[in-house]
Amino acid sequence: MSMYEIDSAYVRKCQKRLQEWGAPLSGWYCDYIYDVADEEEDADHIELFTCELCDCAQVRFVHVMSHDEYFEPVAVGCICAGIMEGDILAARERERLMKNRAKRKRSFPHRQWSKNWYGNYQLTYQGRKVFINNKCSNRYSVCVDGKTAWSYKGKPLDNFVSAAYAAFELADPIERIRP
Numbered sequence: 425m426s427m428y429e430i431d432s433a434y435v436r437k438c439q440k441r442l443q444e445w446g447a448p449l450s451g452w453y454c455d456y457i458y459d460v461a462d463e464e465e466d467a468d469h470i471e472l473f474t475c476e477l478c479d480c481a482q483v484r485f486v487h488v489m490s491h492d493e494y495f496e497p498v499a500v501g502c503i504c505a506g507i508m509e510g511d512i513l514a515a516r517e518r519e520r521l522m523k524n525r526a527k528r529k530r531s532f533p534h535r536q537w538s539k540n541w542y543g544n545y546q547l548t549y550q551g552r553k554v555f556i557n558n559k560c561s562n563r564y565s566v567c568v569d570g571k572t573a574w575s576y577k578g579k580p581l582d583n584f585v586s587a588a589y590a591a592f593e594l595a596d597p598i599e600r601i602r603p
């Protein structure tokens with residue numbers, strides 16, 4: 425364990441709560457991580473998440489932790505994730521990769537897209553051909569490496585920006601930075 429940087433009172437508080445839940449103190453792993461505001465340009469309007477373990481209300485990157493002997497996942501911030509998995513450096517690295525991805529995602533719609541004769545947009549991103557097809561004014565679909573999407577977060581692609589985000593999810597998936 426590399427807990428050297430963390431206040432031991434904080435660690436004890438987290439472990440006490442796990443005990444109260446009847447949950448294991450170690451052996452947790454990160455199932456997935458998500459950004460509560462991955463396309464939010466305006467930092468003042470982000471609704472942050474409250475860590476389920478320490479009640480810190482300032483969590484932007486949520487680490488969803490699972491344990492083979494516990495009945496439900498626990499969604500926490502970076503430090504609590506590090507405590508639960510016994511590796512704060514791994515949790516920090518995961519969060520760093522997510523932050524970098526969030527920056528790439530925010531800038532993705534603003535990249536140099538070229539427009540072809542049919543009115544479709546394209547670019548090459550990390551060696552992949554990314555296409556945004558605009559069939560009629562407010563109908564978009566996207567295609568990356570033969571994978572196609574017509575929606576983003578459950579909504580039809582009715583504008584360029586949401587189409588670009590849908591394309592980004594195919595071109596730069598979170599799975600690639602999973603533990």
Ligand SMILES: [Zn+2]
Pocket residue numbers: 475476477478479480500501503504
């Ligand atoms: Zn926490």
